[in-house]
Amino acid sequence: MTDRTRIRLGVVGAGRITQVAHLPTFAKTDHVELVAISDPSPALANGVAARYGITGYTETAALLADPGVDAVLIATPDRFHYSLGKQALEAGKHVLMEKPLAETSAQAQELADLAASLGLKLQTGAMKRHDPGIAFAKQHVARIGEILSFTSWYRVMADRLPVEATLFPETVVDPEVRRVENTFKADRESYLLATHGAHLFDSLTFLGGPGEWVSARVGRVGDDYSWKGVAGMRDHGGLISFEVAAAVHGVYAEGADIYGAHGHISIRTPFPFFKSASEVEVHIDGDPAALVPHFGDTDPYKLQADHFALAILNGTPEDPSPQDGVAAVRWIEAVSESSRSQGQEVRL
Numbered sequence: 001m002t003d004r005t006r007i008r009l010g011v012v013g014a015g016r017i018t019q020v021a022h023l024p025t026f027a028k029t030d031h032v033e034l035v036a037i038s039d040p041s042p043a044l045a046n047g048v049a050a051r052y053g054i055t056g057y058t059e060t061a062a063l064l065a066d067p068g069v070d071a072v073l074i075a076t077p078d079r080f081h082y083s084l085g086k087q088a089l090e091a092g093k094h095v096l097m098e099k100p101l102a103e104t105s106a107q108a109q110e111l112a113d114l115a116a117s118l119g120l121k122l123q124t125g126a127m128k129r130h131d132p133g134i135a136f137a138k139q140h141v142a143r144i145g146e147i148l149s150f151t152s153w154y155r156v157m158a159d160r161l162p163v164e165a166t167l168f169p170e171t172v173v174d175p176e177v178r179r180v181e182n183t184f185k186a187d188r189e190s191y192l193l194a195t196h197g198a199h200l201f202d203s204l205t206f207l208g209g210p211g212e213w214v215s216a217r218v219g220r221v222g223d224d225y226s227w228k229g230v231a232g233m234r235d236h237g238g239l240i241s242f243e244v245a246a247a248v249h250g251v252y253a254e255g256a257d258i259y260g261a262h263g264h265i266s267i268r269t270p271f272p273f274f275k276s277a278s279e280v281e282v283h284i285d286g287d288p289a290a291l292v293p294h295f296g297d298t299d300p301y302k303l304q305a306d307h308f309a310l311a312i313l314n315g316t317p318e319d320p321s322p323q324d325g326v327a328a329v330r331w332i333e334a335v336s337e338s339s340r341s342q343g344q345e346v347r348l
Contacts, residue, residue, distance in 0.1 A: 018073075081103065089114050130304040149241075197335060201335075334347070
């Protein structure tokens with residue numbers, strides 16, 4: 001495949017995140033050719049396939065047996081990630097897995113080990129790493145020295161319908177699928193922590209390095225939850241403090257402040273479907289002015305897809321790596337365990 005400039009991608013799962021986040025970007029990518037989609041719902045599989053002029057399957061096995069598919073995006077509910085990831089890897093397909101990598105860190109590690117043994121790529125869809133602002137911040141973290149204080153927050157708004165009505169394309173809907181999936185979301189505490197925490201915890205690892213321990217508590221008001229915690233870092237002497245709130249009755253708010261021995265990095269991240277880069281300021285001791293970058297291509301979903309494709313085409317590393325995907329799941333598990341035990345310290 002090294003003489004090609006594009007991979008042929010199949011998508012497993014034709015639900016909401018596929019339709020509003022991934023499929024619109026594949027038409028704009030430089031290195032991905034969308035060729036097929038599968039979903040057990042005929043309405044979704046056939047409706048989405050017709051919209052994009054691609055092959056539709058109602059059996060995942062049939063898509064994985066298609067020799068015209070080099071790699072797959074798995075964008076199904078979390079409970080299917082492990083089984084479908086294993087099935088895809090064993091079929092010889094590279095995998096881009098919607099976050100989190102699996103439901104448990106043990107399952108995630110199994111997938112990472114399997115991909116390594118087969119020489120296949122396995123990348124988690126933590127697309128915020130491909131936000132140019134966050135990538136810029138990562139390039140400058142070493143300049144601020146050992147981290148003393150890393151504060152991060154992820155607060156998603158309760159009423160997203162007006163924003164989504166403006167930003168989202170028209171989607172194909174199967175009401176029966178939606179009804180069934182809502183039953184699996186009834187455990188809101190677990191569902192919301194995994195869904196929203198996956199982004200924040202991956203960013204903590206990306207920017208601050210591995211964590212060592214975490215202590216967290218959870219608050220609840222009605223159907224809204226807020227997790228707050230403190231954590232230690234393996235490579236720095238300071239502390240992380242974080243909040244995951246789902247949902248807040250206000251505007252979306254996501255960002256971080258990182259204070260090191262020689263400077264400060266400020267990150268303010270917009271609602272992801274605006275597809276704008278994070279606003280970043282880098283302050284270094286002794287420099288008279290801050291670094292405030294501006295970017296051209298700022299669609300993290302597109303940049304994520306191209307990075308995945310180039311990792312396959314050129315044999316370069318995935319970002320995040322499979323082990324990064326495992327680490328994010330371990331964070332979710334540890335925060336859940338700690339918050340259910342009234343803040344008990346849990347090793348990461």
